[in-house]
Amino acid sequence: MGRSPCCPKDQSLNRGTWTAIEDKILEAYIKIHGEGKWRNVAKRAGLKRCGKSCRLRWLNYLRPGIKRGNITNDEEELIIRLHKLLGNRWSLIAGRLPGRTDNEIKNYWNTNIGKKILLGRPNPTKASAIVELPKANASASCTVIRTRATRCRKVVLMNTSGPQEPHDHHQQQLDAKPVVVESSSLVHDENHGTVDFSKYNLEENNLPNFTIDFEIDKIFLSEIDFDLMNADFSKLPCFENNNNNEVGSSTTCDTDHSSPAFIDHALLVSKETELHGSEDFQLMAPLTVSEYFDWLFVSEDTLHGSEENSDDQSKYPTLSAPKDRCF
């Protein structure tokens, strides 16, 4: 019983560095047939490689959009900040650095940044960008918040078209329609602050690509509750059942990523957060954590769960929300 090994060792598979010919074969195959079914890719393309090797080669080297060359100062600063926040979850960190792979960032960390931190003296030429580089013996002061965001596929934003009524903030939250963007398609956009979601039809796949740039340290290392950070939002019924809802069904669930969905950090915005000024995000900016869960019709009591539960699942509260009010 049990699983069959991915790469049987008795097979005469090629190992080690890929040749240019192998690269061309793999590239050509994926251009025609697309990604996925990696085990079959090797067989059908006639490559004497295991599926995992093909996947790795594609994702880390052949995939379009891979950025080559040295890590810039800005990128290094971001890596440090994100590592401080997320720890060794390289894929999550890579997700914030367009064109960079988790393997590349991991290698860079191990060979450059990690070493600097170990020595406790950052490269003076880059020091101006590094405000809070942890010292070697100061690991205790370097708080790594463990989130469950291991599979961050989607970013949910509030589409708040229409005039704002300050006195009716809660109703506005109820009326707000979420826009879900596949994180895999996100790109950095200098103009993200001016994205106007009201221009986009939720029933069509014409959503803009962007990321929200904010002081991630401020958000995660300030007042956001650890329990909240550990919450597994994919358990939310409104995400599990969003195939049946009326809003966003075409935009959120038309891919094979329909479940699980995950609320990216963008929604977890404290009052202190300064989004790069945009009136389009004015609903998000003032949302406190409790207000956000009010919007989801989930009380914080439910969120924090019962202390009596001792199994692992209890760390990740079971959230409930009336299905008819979910998006």
Next chain:
DNA sequence: AAAGAGGTCAACCGCTCTTAA
């Protein structure tokens, strides 16, 4: 010029999680 040391990074490995039957 040669040899050894150290650094870099692509690739591998083993594990977990997700998905579909």
Next chain:
DNA sequence: GTTAAGAGCGGTTGACCTCTT
């Protein structure tokens, strides 16, 4: 609910390159 395949992740390895003596 169970099982197995697919996919993804982080840690580790080792070949190759560069630097130092």
